[in-house]
Amino acid sequence: MQGFLPPSISRSLSRPVLSSRALLPIRARVCFAHRPAKNSQKPERAAANRYGIKPSPSFTGLGLSIPVAVGLKAFQTIYNPTDAQREFIPAILAGKDVWIKGQTGTGKSFGLVLALLSKENSEGMHTSTSSLLIVPHRDLAYQFLHWIERLMHHDADISHPLSSTVQVLVRGVDDASTQVARLCETPPQIVIGTPQAILDVLDADEAALDVRSLSTVVVDEADYLVDYVPTEATKTKKQQLEQKIKRHPSLANQLLDRIFAQRLLSPESQIRCPQLIMCSATLHSGLRQALFSSGWFPRGAGNISKVKSEKSAIDAMLLSTSARDDTENVLGGRDIVHCVLVVSVDGEVKNIDGAVKAEVAEPKAEEEESGESLETDVARLINLIESSNVELPELGEEVTARFSMTPSPFDPAVMEGLATAFAVDVPSVALLVLPATAPVQRAVYDLRRLGVNACGLDLLTLDRGRAHLVRAIGEPVEEAPTMLVATLASMRGLDLPELSHVFILGVPDGQQKVDTYLHIAGRVGRFGRGGKVISILEERREVEGVDGKRGVRDEPGQLMRILKTLRVQPTMYEHFN
């Protein structure tokens, strides 16, 4: 890292100036040369002693630092790296620019964390920030924070504060000046933030986060954050998009332009800039072209290690019907079942035409096995409604009062269908994904009134929200099954281990509908687990447009086109046969 530092900062470093890139073979020695003097025990041994175990050689063999490999013991299901992690972790540690593409839920983001923590000195205090991790939304930032806390601060013995390892920059929690003060007081090894919040801090005080001292910049969910023109767009559409991007570049583009400003100014020179890592389940050729011409990478881009992991780590996890390398639309998860429910104008809920019976018999709820049917489900639902807490304390009295007097934007029949499907099938936690601009609180209110234990997805402030990150799979849950409500803008990349069902209201909107569906569906079926994705749609109907013209809205038709691209055949949701 120090190779990039301005002389003033390099001089101020108390530790020896060594390049992590050049010193991979002696990484452990470099990493631990800077532990606090009070601890004379060799850091490798100290870290291993905390658990009385040796870290897995399969992880340390990749160059992960010993404390990180030991910290993995806090994750009781992680024993060996995936093939993809085996490929990209050494590439990152060697300082290469890397693009990582692989199915949802295959450990890309987690592997990134392991690599970033193993770069430079992962223990003790830091003089400047070495890694910047750019994420699309705050909940993903908190998920990364939570992983790092578990990996590096799992033990009361650890003397340095979490804020010296990692800090989060997101809007709506602290203002920029508080964040600046915190960064100056304790420069963390890693900063995780949304583009907007990082730009806010840079505008408030550029020195608080010196981008020239960064050794690594990571963009997670890169295709969501970075501007690009899809190759399949028509010529006119391409021209429109190119102009729009020129006039209004995304915040991530603005941030990356700022970080790589020197290289953009003199592309021919060999100015050393941070290594740049792009990661997503969907890195299309349009984005790859945009990255090649962005100027952020060194000319020629011969240094890029392209890691494409569909076939390697996760052979066992490929959805057999949808592993299509050519379209780049690959669904993670072997056992994801896709269901589509259509709600008619008069409120009837049924499976979409063409849905097939589930191939493998699903585990049946006790009451179904005893011969009871949907009537029992409905009775259970009515019970839930009667016993539900309609005071909605988390929403506040004022909001509750306002909602009780205003009509809901959600179709009541659709919400009822959703509540029934939830009541009859969800054992623990489900996620409801709304369109990007839909009001989350209103959906929570409507669902609560239907007896659903709903709450807005919030991994920061709600204890029970955060609990969903921590709880181990299969751990008994005390509270009633929960429906976490999020929008399309806030679900990318999230990993909630106990999630079994994702409900999608309507058809994913936006430019890349197929990708969006794939990312939503990818919240379940992670790391070999199963799951159900249930879309709830209005039946095809005539609607009046904003211009007063009448048209047809055909949600079932639109969704079937998406599923066809993914080579997915909808499965019957048996409760609605």
Ligand SMILES: Nc1ncnc2c1ncn2[C@@H]1O[C@H](COP(=O)(O)OP(=O)(O)OP(=O)(O)O)[C@@H](O)[C@H]1O
């Ligand atoms: N080597 C491993 N062995 C077992 N489990 C792992 C391993 N690496 C990661 N995991 C687990 O896999 C889950 C998914 O990881 P992660 O969120 O990194 O996937 P992802 O590929 O980034 O997904 P997405 O594309 O949706 O962002 C996490 O619960 C993580 O703890």
